[in-house]
Amino acid sequence: MSNSTVPRSRAEAKKTEAAPRAADAPGEGPEKELSGKLSLRLRFRRDRTLILMTLPAVALVLVFNYIPILGNVVAFQDYDPYVSDNGFIAMLESPWVGFEQFQRVFADSAFWDAVQNTFVLFFLQLVLFFPVPILLALLINSVIRPRIRAVSQAILYLPHFFSWVLVITVFQQIFGGAGIIAQTLRQRGYEGFDLMTDPGIFKFLVTAEGVWKDAGWGIIVFLAALASVSPDLYEAAAMDGAGRWRRMWHVTLPALRPVIALLLVLRVGDALTVGFEQILLQRDAVGPGAAEVLDTYVWWNGVRNQDFGYAAAAGLIKGLVSVALVLAANKVAHFMGEQGVYKK
């Protein structure tokens, strides 16, 4: 990062003749000192193109990520969408109710069911999903034929790019009541089954779909970490008499440890978000009792039942807890000496 700054300012100094003459002298200090001597007006003139280039993205983010934060005020209102065709005016005209919506949310047993489902799903994914990419990466890393590695990686990456609609449909055609397994069983005279509408195993089904879609994609990061291990370490370990498993334990796993720790921390920070689209698509088939998570709860009450104030209150609770979790997770990541999502 820092090495790109020095030449830039020096070149700029030549072009704009704005920087002090000392800038041309060899062995000049870092950018910070130079830019400190440039007036704000000159810096703006130098960088206006760069700022202009950034503006469209910033504008989009302001409109679609920042302005809606203000819209969370409907959580404190008895929002009535029929006051006006324009949602903004309806927002201004709707009566304020204080924390009434939040009290309603906390009093609703369906909300607590959604909380419970969210956490159960999160833990299932942590235990059954999280280790799979690591194991797959170790497996692929131990394959030394380049062609086999490349082909199997290409195949395993593929499902990541399929839409959830497609993934769920594929599962339905195989495990559903009219699916290929149930059909075959019935033809042979056994009883069929329908895994797709069974509330009892729904959470495992969701986890399995996640593994099918994204476990292959998850190996990229681990493979990169493994590729960065120096072969000398393996050789030295072998010279010291470490067998295959000892080398795995003392060389390979330590190389993976920071990546595993970081991804684990980040996943925990994101605990309240478990497969919104995926679950929404299957919610009707198994019923909200087993399938409702916090995100679908908000969608159901807000978009479907048009109870905007209530749904916004539920969404706000989820959002606030999520932010707290993400920030805490990043703190932990920094504590462990990792970068986390942002730098310290």
Next chain:
Amino acid sequence: MDKAAIEEAAREPRWWEAPPRPVWEEEPSKAGVAGKGIVLFGACLAVLFPLWIVIVTSLSSKKTITEAGGLVMIPKDITFIAYQELLSGGQVTRAAIVSVGVTLAGTLFSMTVSVLAAYGLSRSGSLGHRWLLMTLLATMFFGAGLIPTYLLVQSLGLTDTYLALILPSAVSVFNILVLRAFFMGISPELIDSARIDGAGDWRILWQIVLPLSRAVVAVITLFYAVGYWSAWFNASIYLSDQDMMPLQNVMIQLVQKQEAPVGVSQAIKTGQISGLAIQMAVMVMALLPVAVISPFVQKHFKKGMLTGAVKG
């Protein structure tokens, strides 16, 4: 040693042969190799087998499908009748055109905005650089929530327009960070020499930075395109007109809710085509573009993912 033996020892291993092992590494046991092979083969099969069934069933005649008791595993008398029926106008044809249109327009828009922003933010020390970057970064930590976003899109009058499928999710901050990290890795001397030769920022971006970043640009383009192609949620809440629905939403209706597509239902009723073949053909249409394009970009994945994920 004669010449042939030396050449034999020096040649590159054929693709089915293992490259030479370092001397210190022990030969793997036969059982170990077999076990690894089985697990890896099984994992690949778990990905490919469902796709195989979907493709083969979509190409089968009604008779074959009935004989197989539903889904076909071994192809017999291949026919393209389901595709002909779907693509000869009607609901699915329209949905496919909508999806292609939204994907092309959306990807072009997203890439333009993202590349510009990434380049604009790639020169540290420029005025306002930290503030602008922070504005984008902060959105990675919180979302406004579904309901306020929904109300905003409604207030802007975007409901029932295709813009509602593009604008709300047009920029991904993660993708901008990946591009930015890559742009920052380009040799600064190169950019400086261009600047001394009189090139402005637009010209540097277009003639130096972009040509050097083909790999990462390809990866991010694929990410955006897949995002637009796979999206169904925005359409389901912002569009009410059935004729505007993209392919994914039509697939939900056809396959999950078991409705026959408008325009083809007659052919299914009269028994000309199997309804299952139609469903599978729609699925193939949804997966084909992605499955065909992503392997070409895949060799760049690692680079792209890592520069973005680690440097922030």
